[in-house]
Amino acid sequence: MTPDMFFGLASVLFSIGLVGIISRRNLFVVYMSIELMLSAISLILATFSKLQGDAGGSVMALLMIGVIASEAALFLAMIVHLYRDYRTVDSDDFDILGSADA
Amino acid sequence: MLETNTLEIIIFSILAAFMIGGSLAMITNKQTVFSAFGFLVAMLGLAGMFALLDNRFLAIAQIMVSVGAVVVFSMLTILTINMKEKSLLVEPDKFKWIAFSIVLIAPFTYLLYKSLSSTALKFSTSIQTFDTKAVGHELFTSWALPFEMVSILLLVGMLGSIVIARKKKEKR
Numbered sequence: 151m152t153p154d155m156f157f158g159l160a161s162v163l164f165s166i167g168l169v170g171i172i173s174r175r176n177l178f179v180v181y182m183s184i185e186l187m188l189s190a191i192s193l194i195l196a197t198f199s200k201l202q203g204d205a206g207g208s209v210m211a212l213l214m215i216g217v218i219a220s221e222a223a224l225f226l227a228m229i230v231h232l233y234r235d236y237r238t239v240d241s242d243d244f245d246i247l248g249s250a251d252a
Numbered sequence: 253m254l255e256t257n258t259l260e261i262i263i264f265s266i267l268a269a270f271m272i273g274g275s276l277a278m279i280t281n282k283q284t285v286f287s288a289f290g291f292l293v294a295m296l297g298l299a300g301m302f303a304l305l306d307n308r309f310l311a312i313a314q315i316m317v318s319v320g321a322v323v324v325f326s327m328l329t330i331l332t333i334n335m336k337e338k339s340l341l342v343e344p345d346k347f348k349w350i351a352f353s354i355v356l357i358a359p360f361t362y363l364l365y366k367s368l369s370s371t372a373l374k375f376s377t378s379i380q381t382f383d384t385k386a387v388g389h390e391l392f393t394s395w396a397l398p399f400e401m402v403s404i405l406l407l408v409g410m411l412g413s414i415v416i417a418r419k420k421k422e423k424r
Binding site for chain 1: 257260261264268271272275276278279284287288291294295298301302304305306307309310313314317318321322325326329330332333335339341343346349350352353354356357358360361364365368369371373374375376380382386387389390391394395398399402403405406408409410412413414416417419
C-alpha cells in the first residue's frame with residue numbers, strides 16, 4: 151500500500167466531483183458533487199497525516215467534516231427556499247439576477 | 253496466509269471500486285434519490301479509507317457525521333421535495349456534457365496526481381495509530397483557535413439555514 155494509490159484515488163474523486171458540477175443541472179447533484187470534492191481533500195489530508203506521522207492533518211480533516219456539515223445545512227436550506235419560489239431544482243431556471251430587461 | 257500488504261491492497265481496491273462506482277452513479281443518475289444512494293456508498297467507502305490509514309477516530313467521525321447526518325439530511329430533503337416522475341429534469345445532452353467535461357478535466361486530474369505524488373514519501377512500517385487521545389490532544393492544544401472557529405461556523409450555519417428556509421411572512 152503506497153501513498154500514490156491514495157493520491158490517485160483522491161484526484162479521481164475530486165475530478166468526478168468537478169465533472170458533476172460542470173455537466174449536471176440538478177441542484178442536488180451539484181450539491182453532492184461539492185461534498186465529494188471536499189471529502190477528496192480530507193482524504194488527502196488524512197494521507198499526509200499518516201505520511202508525516204503528525205496528528206495535525208487528522209485534526210484538519212476532522213474540522214473539514216464540520217465545515218462539510220455546515221455547508222450541507224446551508225445548501226439544503228437554499229434548495230428548499232428556491233424550490234418553494236420556483237417549483238424546480240433546475241439550475242438553468244434561476245436567472246433572476248442575470249436578466250437585465252425583466 | 254496472505255501478507256499484510258497484499259491484504260491491504262485488496263481491501264483498498266474494493267473500497268476504491270465502491271467509491272468510484274458510487275460517485276459515478278451519483279453524477280449519472282436521473283433520479284435524485286439514486287444519486288443520494290451513490291453518494292452514501294462513496295461516503296462509507298471514505299470512512300473505510302480513513303480506517304485503512306490507521307485513523308480510527310476520523311473513520312468513526314466520518315460515519316457519524318457524513319453518513320449519519322449529512323446523507324440522511326439530504327435524503328430527507330429530497331423526499332420532502334418529492335419530485336414526481338414527470339417533473340424531474342430533462343437533460344437530454346447529459347452524457348454528452350459528462351464526456352466533454354471528462355476530456356476537459358482529465359489533464360487537471362493528471363496534474364493533481366503528479367503534484368501530490370511528487371513528494372515521493374513512503375508510509376513508515378511502524379504502526380502508529382491516531383486514536384481519540386492523539387487527535388483530541390492536538391485539537392485542544394495547537395488547533396484550539398480553528399476548532400473554535402468551526403464551532404462558530406456551525407452555529408452560524410444553523411441560524412442561517414433556519415433564516416433561509418423560513419417561510420416569508422405575507423405582506424399586507
